[in-house]
Amino acid sequence: xxxxxxxxxxxxxxxxxxxxxxxxxxxxxxxxxxxxxxxxxxxxxxxxxxxxxxxxxxxxxxxxxxxxxxxxxxxxxxxxxxxxxxxxxxxxxxxxxxxxxxxxxxxxxxxxxxxxxxxxxxxxxxxxxxxxxxxxxxxxxxxxxxxxxxxxxxxxxxxxxxxxxxxxxxxxxxxxxxxxxxxxxxxxxxxxxxxxxxxxxxxxxxxxxxxxxxxxxxxxxxxxxxxxxxxxxxxxxxxxxxxxxxxxxxxxxxxxxxxxxxxxxxxxxxxxxxxxxxxxxxxxxxxxxxxxxxxxxxxxxxxxxxxxxxxxxxxxxxxxxxxxxxxxxxxxxxxxxxxxxxxxxxxxxxxxxxxxxxxxxxxxxxxxxxxxxxxxxxxxxxxxxxxxxxxxxxxxxxxxxxxxxxxxxxxxxxxxxxxxxxxxxxxxxxxxxxxxxxxxxxxxxxxxxxxxxxxxxxxxxxxxxxxxxxxxxxxxx
Amino acid sequence: xxxxxxxxxxxxxxxxxxxxxxxxxxxxxxxxxxxxxxxxxxxxxxxxxxxxxxxxxxxxxxxxxxxxxxxxxxxxxxxxxxxxxxxxxxxxxxxxxxxxxxxxxxxxxxxxxxxxxxxxxxxxxxxxxxxxxxxxxxxxxxxxxxxxxxx
Numbered sequence: 001x002x003x004x005x006x007x008x009x010x011x012x013x014x015x016x017x018x019x020x021x022x023x024x025x026x027x028x029x030x031x032x033x034x035x036x037x038x039x040x041x042x043x044x045x046x047x048x049x050x051x052x053x054x055x056x057x058x059x060x061x062x063x064x065x066x067x068x069x070x071x072x073x074x075x076x077x078x079x080x081x082x083x084x085x086x087x088x089x090x091x092x093x094x095x096x097x098x099x100x101x102x103x104x105x106x107x108x109x110x111x112x113x114x115x116x117x118x119x120x121x122x123x124x125x126x127x128x129x130x131x132x133x134x135x136x137x138x139x140x141x142x143x144x145x146x147x148x149x150x151x152x153x154x155x156x157x158x159x160x161x162x163x164x165x166x167x168x169x170x171x172x173x174x175x176x177x178x179x180x181x182x183x184x185x186x187x188x189x190x191x192x193x194x195x196x197x198x199x200x201x202x203x204x205x206x207x208x209x210x211x212x213x214x215x216x217x218x219x220x221x222x223x224x225x226x227x228x229x230x231x232x233x234x235x236x237x238x239x240x241x242x243x244x245x246x247x248x249x250x251x252x253x254x255x256x257x258x259x260x261x262x263x264x265x266x267x268x269x270x271x272x273x274x275x276x277x278x279x280x281x282x283x284x285x286x287x288x289x290x291x292x293x294x295x296x297x298x299x300x301x302x303x304x305x306x307x308x309x310x311x312x313x314x315x316x317x318x319x320x321x322x323x324x325x326x327x328x329x330x331x332x333x334x335x336x337x338x339x340x341x342x343x344x345x346x347x348x349x350x351x352x353x354x355x356x357x358x359x360x361x362x363x364x365x366x367x368x369x370x371x372x373x374x375x376x377x378x379x380x381x382x383x384x385x386x387x388x389x390x391x392x393x394x395x396x397x398x399x400x401x402x403x404x405x406x407x408x409x410x411x412x413x414x415x416x417x418x419x420x421x422x423x424x425x426x427x428x429x430x431x432x433x434x435x436x437x438x439x440x441x442x443x444x445x446x447x448x449x450x451x452x453x454x455x456x457x458x459x460x461x462x463x464x465x466x467x468x469x470x471x472x473x474x475x476x477x
Numbered sequence: 478x479x480x481x482x483x484x485x486x487x488x489x490x491x492x493x494x495x496x497x498x499x500x501x502x503x504x505x506x507x508x509x510x511x512x513x514x515x516x517x518x519x520x521x522x523x524x525x526x527x528x529x530x531x532x533x534x535x536x537x538x539x540x541x542x543x544x545x546x547x548x549x550x551x552x553x554x555x556x557x558x559x560x561x562x563x564x565x566x567x568x569x570x571x572x573x574x575x576x577x578x579x580x581x582x583x584x585x586x587x588x589x590x591x592x593x594x595x596x597x598x599x600x601x602x603x604x605x606x607x608x609x610x611x612x613x614x615x616x617x618x619x620x621x622x623x624x625x626x627x628x
Contacts (some may be wrong), residue, residue, distance in 0.1 A: 215581050262575030263545050267490060270574070274496040277599035306597035313575075 009184045009314040016176035017169065024168050028161045032154075040152055044117050048146050050080065051117075051128035055141045058088055058130050063088070063140040067097060074099035082149050084123070088130070096139060112140035122147050171441070186215040192211060192224060203230040251320070258316045265309055273302045308425075311439035315424060318446050323363040326475035330357035330371075330404070334392055337371040344379055349386060355393025357473040358402060367471075368448045373440035374406040374467050380434055381410035381465065389464075401453075401470050409464040413457075421457055444469070482614045484510045485537040487519035487554065488572075489546045497541075497600070500606035506614055511537065516549025520557060523564055524621035536567060539613040544580060552583060559588040566620035568613055 003011060015197040040155035054073060061069035070088050077083045077099055086099040087108045098108055117126030133139050186209075193207040194297050203226055209219045280287075287295070334354055360367070375390065391407040413421070413428045420426045422445040427438040448455045448469045459465035484506065485596050488494045494512050511534070513519045519542070521527035528595045540558065542551040547605045551571055568590040573580060576594045593609065596602045 259575075259577060260578065263573070266574040266595075266597060267493070270595060270599070270602060271490070271492040271496070273597055274492070274499075274599040274602060278496075278499065301596060 008187055009180060012184055013173070013176045013178035016180065017172055020168065020172040021165075024165050028165065032157065032161070035153070035157060039150060040119070043145075043149060047117055047124055047126070047143060048128065051085075051126070051141055051143050054086070055128045055130045055142070058141060059132045059138055060094065062088065062090060062130055063132060065096075070097035071099075071101060075101075080145075081146045083143060084146050085142075085144045089140040089142065091139055092135065093140070107144075108150055109142060112142065115140075117143075127379075155422070156317065179457065183215070186210045186219060190215075190219055193222070197226070203233060254316065255320070258313055261309065262313050266306065269302050269305055269309075273299060276302070310436050311437045312424075315439050315443055315446070318366070318369075318443050319450075321366075323366065323450060325361060326364060327359050328362050328367050329359055330366045330367070331370055333371055334375070337368065337375050340372070341376055341379055344376060348379075348383070348388060350382070350388045350390060352391065353391040353393075355391070357392065357404070359392060360402065360471040361474045362451050362471060363447075370444045370447050370469070371406075373444045377440060377467075378408035378410065378465075380436070381412075382408050383410070383430075383434070385409055395468060397473070400473050402473050403470050405466050405468050405469055407466040412459040412461050412463050412465045414461050415459060418457060420454065420461075479533075481509050482539075482619070483534060483537040484614055485513065485519060485522060485540045486510050487513050487516060487541065487546060488543045489514050490543070493543070493595075495555065496602065497606050500557065500603040501610045503603070503607060504611055504615075509614065513574040515547045516542075518550045519554050523558065523567075530614065536564075538568070538617075538619040539609075540567055540569045541587060541609070542569060542571050544571055552580070552587070555584060555587050555589055568617065568619070570609060570613065 003014065008012065035081060054077065057073050058070060060066070061073060072088050074088065074097055077086050083099075085103055085107045088096045089100075089112045090096045093111045095108060095110070112127050115129055116128050117124060123144055125142070128141040128143065129137055130139045130141055169339045189210070190207045193205055196205055197203060206223050206226060207219045209216050211225075276295055276298050280299075284292065331354070334357060338352060375392075378390045379388070382390065389407075389409045391405075393405060395403040396404045397403065411429065411434070412448070417428050421428065423438075424442040425438040426442070427436060429436075442465075445455050448471070451471055453470035453472070455467065455469040457465055457467045479588045484501075486494065486497060488497065491514075498510060498512075501510060511522065513522055518527075518539070522529045522532070522539075523536075525532050542554055542556075544551040551573070555571065557567055558567060558569055565588070569588075570581075570591040570593060571584045571589050571591050572595055574595055581592055592608070593605055596605060
């Protein structure tokens with residue numbers, strides 16, 4: 001796993017251990033390098049000191065060409081276990097004596113070389129002049145030492161270094177485990193709080209503050225934001241409650257209003273109507289035609305007023321009635337609606353053209369009302385056309401939004417008044433020309449907008465009108 | 478002479494009363510109508526108390542109740558009639574100006590015998606009242622009189 005995806009606790013431990021490891025390694029390496037260099041020098045110095053001592057002891061043996069003495073002196077090197085071989089050469093450079101005595105000839109250089117000690121391959125070897133007095137050269141001493149001492153030392157150091165590293169690592173690990181909590185604990189507690197809030201949406205929890213450092217600052221800011229959110233939430237809730245209460249109140253008032261309208265406005269109407277008719281009945285014979293006409297008009301107006309009140313109440317109800325959602329077969333709905341309109345057609349010739357219609361999502365009773373309003377309008381405004389043509393179908397569909405249309409070849413209307421078309425009690429034709437209260441299309445718009453759709457119309461005077469509205473295709477359809 | 482089959486008409490609007498009586502008159506039923514102007518009076522009449530204390534009229538064969546009345550409304554009168562074991566058999570017809578669904582449901586829940594929306598058109602109104610009077614006072618057989626008399 002990449003470091004950045006590790007939990008912060010392990011990340012901190014890893015960083016601390018990594019850092020201490022690198023520091024330890026570097027320290028050990030430089031210590032090693034230093035030791036290596038000094039130990040080499042020390043070894044060379046020791047060997048040359050030894051060589052000086054042996055050379056001094058050998059002067060007599062060389063001067064008197066005493067082989068036995070020379071052999072003895074060289075044999076004394078046995079005490080130095082790292083000395084692999086040694087040899088004495090006389091003044092002419094001829095091998096005079098050797099150690100060990102039975103060593104193979106190739107172990108000794110055939111002639112002395114340049115004075116001084118040099119590191120060779122796994123060996124430290126060199127030549128020491130055997131001098132008598134100030135500078136009377138009697139011969140040369142050859143000493144060859146293996147690197148055993150160096151290696152031994154290195155092995156020891158290596159073991160010590162490994163031990164130190166292991167102990168340091170362990171201590172670093174234990175310390176880091178304990179110390180990383182200082183940093184990780186507040187962060188983890190903050191993260192835990194954030195997660196709890198995200199899961200439970202409970203904004204009343206607060207993160208615990210552990211210190212005054214940057215994390216403490218972060219915790220403070222976090223808690224402050226929570227307080228803010230909580231306050232905003234409460235504010236919002238309170239406002240929603242208030243608004244809901246206001247709406248409920250308004251709705252209640254509206255209901256009381258329409259209840260009162262339906263009762264109280266109708267009673268006087270009934271009375272006017274009743275007395276007008278009683279007057280006609282009791283005085284009808286004595287009235288002239290003009291007066292009878294007045295009574296008739298009064299009576300008709302009252303009837304119209306009754307229709308208006310009914311339509312208005314119906315319109316108000318449309319906005320409040322609860323929607324019952326289901327899948328609605330529009331094709332069936334249109335068939336039923338057309339069947340129900342037969343009485344309004346008075347034997348007129350109407351050519352119906354129904355395109356295929358889908359199943360949509362909605363309230364069947366309310367959608368039926370839309371078709372009743374649109375199709376009865378079409379029937380009404382095609383009066384005088386022979387034949388009247390009324391067409392229904394789907395105009396287009398995009399993103400599940402269906403555009404339906406109802407088209408007629410009737411009276412149409414002037415597009416500059418199109419925006420008035422769907423207003424309550426708005427009419428674009430005189431009552432004498434086409435009867436109606438101007439509520440039907442307002443109702444249709446209200447129903448369609450409650451279904452989340454739009455309704456609009458396109459028309460031209462005397463060239464028919466097309467009404468479009470959008471609905472959502474049913475999941476099943 | 479056969480016992481008069483009385484109709485109790487509870488209606489606060491004098492005009493509605495006049496129009497109703499006019500309609501009932503066509504079948505000579507008007508003289509059997511007792512008119513009260515609010516729900517309290519209607520209950521007083523049925524329980525023979527208040528200004529109807531000592532009244533010895535037989536119980537009405539029909540109660541015509543307007544829904545909206547001062548003091549005690551039609552719905553409350555209906556509730557009390559139908560809750561009273563002595564009165565509950567008297568047919569009650571609710572008459573109202575509008576067809577509010579909750580009123581309809583409530584009335585039928587309480588046991589109303591009929592619910593009539595007063596038509597705006599006078600001809601229709603007359604026709605409705607007439608038919609109501611004819612049906613309940615002439616055609617319908619009321620609950621046994623003994624049942625009603627000795628309460």
